[in-house]
Every structure is written in structure tokens, then in C-alpha cells.
Amino acid sequence: MARILSILVGLFFTVALAWSFVLGAITAATDPSPPTAEHEFHLLPKEVHFSFDGPFGKFDNQQLQRGFQVYKEVCSACHALKHVAFRDLAALGYTEAEVKAIAAGFTVPGVDPNTGESTMRPGAPTDYFPSPFANDVAARAANNNAVPPDLSLITKARHEGPAYVYSLLTGFQDQPAELLKEFPDAKTPSGLHYNPYFPNLNLAMAPPLTADGQVEYGDGTKSTVDQMSKDVAAFLTWAAEPKLEKRKQTGWPILGFLLFATILGYMSYRNIWADKKH
Known part of the structure; x- marks a missing residue:
């Protein structure tokens, strides 16, 4: 009797679960989701072109150096590059002396050799960007309770990474009147900033690039907000994938070899099995 009762109870719950699943599926298919401000006003990244786009694209070292300058003078105040070492900057065309000078301009955690206590010291080329x-508590306290993300892999962690970074940096604006008219409760909270390229439209980061000439480029390039945004997006792409050029250069010979091997294999097949078919 107990076995029959347990079977009936299990059957009841199975039928109830199946019914709720079917009912939920029917509801989802027939009743459209109510519109939200994020769905209606969130924008896809802008269309922007970089020198490294496409199968034959290459990094522009001058642009990467300009982008690093923007990171160093603007972004590094809040964002780390924990997967990038100072010595990696040699790939951008910096000399050994320049790399040492850049590293020495940062302060990194160290250990006092005399006492063994933790201390801070000037960076060395082998150190990583600090x-x-x-800690996160200090980061939240300084950034409206938000922890600024590490930028080492940001362009790989976001869809259309370089375009996303560029769009985000150039996308800060006032909330559209039609948004507030359609969604009165979607007003940007105090301390946050409206940006249609950010998934939920509001982020804690204030516009980091606010005026043309904010960074003075050493190569004479005019440092408009648009140019600085594009340059730092290119630099962060290199930071996330420094072997991009090498990967592209390696890929073409491999594709050629695979094509040749495929043709050779097909011809061998035809030659070996030609007299075996009936």
C-alpha cells in the first residue's frame, strides 16, 4: 500500500511539474515580455575601424603608444592591467630605458629586505601594472560602491570589444526625453551616469574623457575625445591579445598546408582506389 501511495504522489508531482512547464512555455510564446528601458534604449556598439581589423590587419605601434598614454594618464587612476607586465611595452616600440622609466613611475608592493615587512617600491620592468x-573595499569607497574592472582582458570579455570600449567612452550623454516620458521610473540615479552603450544604461564611472586636448600626444596627433577613445581601445585590444599579429601570420601558412594536404589526400584516394571500384 505504501509503495502504491508513493508512486501516486510521485506521479502527481511529475504531472504538476510537466503542466507548469507547458503552461509557462505557452505563456512565454504568446505573451510578449513587457518593454523595458534597457531593451528599448540600449544601443549596439558603433561601427569603427582599426588597423588590426581583418585577416591581414596589423597593430599600429604609434596608435598603441598613444593609447597607452591615455591609459596611463587617465584610466590607470581607477583601472589595473594585472595581466600586463611593464616589459611587455617593448613590443610597442619603447626602448629598454623608456620601459624602465615607465615602470619606475608606478609604485608596486614589495618587501623590505632588511625587516621582511611589506612596503611599497618603484616598479621594475618585470613587475605587472598594479x-x-x-582592495575592493577601497575601490568601492572611491567609486560609488562599484569596483572598476581590470582592463587586461576587457576587449575579449565584451562582445565587439574594441568597438564596445570606443562606444562606451564616446557615449556618455543626458537621458533622452522620450526615455523619461515612456519610463518615468528609469531616471538615472544620483551618482550614476547615463550611457546607452552600457547594458543597463547607467554606470558608476563618470565620463573619463571630457574634452579635446585632455592628453597631449607626443607625436603631434590632435587628441580629440574621439581620437583618444579609439587609441585607448586599440591599446586595450593589444593588452588582451598581444600575439594577434603573430596568430594571423601563422594562420595563413597553416591554412595553405591544410589545403595542400587535403588535395594531396584526395588525389591519393583516387589513385589507390581507382581500380578497386566495381
Whole structure:
């Protein structure tokens, strides 16, 4: 009797679960989701072109150096590059002396050789870019309770990474009147900033690039907000994938070899099995 009762109870729950699943599926298919501000006003990244686009694209070292300058003078105040070492900058065309000077301009955690206590020291080429905050608590306290993300892999972690970074940096604006008219409760909270390229439209980061000439380029390039945004997006693409050029250069010979091997294999097949078919 107990076995029959347990079977009936299990059957009841199975039928109830199946019914709720079917009912939910029918509801999802027939009743459209109510519109939200994020769905209606979120924009895809802008169309922007970089020198490294496409199968034959290459990094522009001058642009990468300009982008690094923007990162160093603007972005590094809040964002780290924990997967990038100072010595990696030699790939951008910096000399050994320049790399040492750049590293020495940053302060990194160290150990006092005399006492063994933790201390801070000037960076060395073998060090990695340090975080500007001691911990997440300090980061939240300085950034409206938000932890600024590490930028080492940001262009790989976001869809259309370079275009996303460029669009985000150039996309800060006032909330559209039609948004507030359609969604009165979607007003940007105090301390946040409206940006249609950010998934939920509001982020804690204030516009980091606010005026033309904010960074003075050493190569004479005019540093408009648009140019600085594009340059730092290119630099962060290199930071996330420094072997991009090498991968493209290696890929073409491999594709050629695979094509040749395929043709050779097909011809061998035809030659070996030609007299075996009936």
C-alpha cells in the first residue's frame, strides 16, 4: 500500500511539474515580455575601424603608444592591467630605458629586505601594472560602491570589444526625453551616469574623457575625445591579445598546408582506389 501511495504522489508531482512547464512555455510564446528601458534604449556598439581589423590587419605601434598614454594618464587612476607586465611595452616600440622609466613611475608592493615587512617600491620592468586600490573595499569607497574592472582582458570579455570600449567612452550623454516620458521610473540615479552603450544604461564611472586636448600626444596627433577613445581601445585590444599579429601570420601558412594536404589526400584516394571500384 505504501509503495502504491508513493508512486501516486510521485506521479502527481511529475504531472504538476510537466503542466507548469507547458503552461509557462505557452505563456512565454504568446505573451510578449513587457518593454523595458534597457531593451528599448540600449544601443549596439558603433561601427569603427582599426588597423588590426581583418585577416591581414596589423597593430599600429604609434596608435598603441598613444593609447597607452591615455591609459596611463587617465584610466590607470581607477583601472589595473594585472595581466600586463611593464616589459611587455617593448613590443610597442619603447626602448629598454623608456620601459624602465615607465615602470619606475608606478609604485608596486614589495618587501623590505632588511625587516621582511611589506612596503611599497618603484616598479621594475618585470613587475605587472598594479591596482590603484589596496582592495575592493577601497575601490568601492572611491567609486560609488562599484569596483572598476581590470582592463587586461576587457576587449575579449565584451562582445565587439574594441568597438564596445570606443562606444562606451564616446557615449556618455543626458537621458533622452522620450526615455523619461515612456519610463518615468528609469531616471538615472544620483551618482550614476547615463550611457546607452552600457547594458543597463547607467554606470558608476563618470565620463573619463571630457574634452579635446585632455592628453597631449607626443607625436603631434590632435587628441580629440574621439581620437583618444579609439587609441585607448586599440591599446586595450593589444593588452588582451598581444600575439594577434603573430596568430594571423601563422594562420595563413597553416591554412595553405591544410589545403595542400587535403588535395594531396584526395588525389591519393583516387589513385589507390581507382581500380578497386566495381
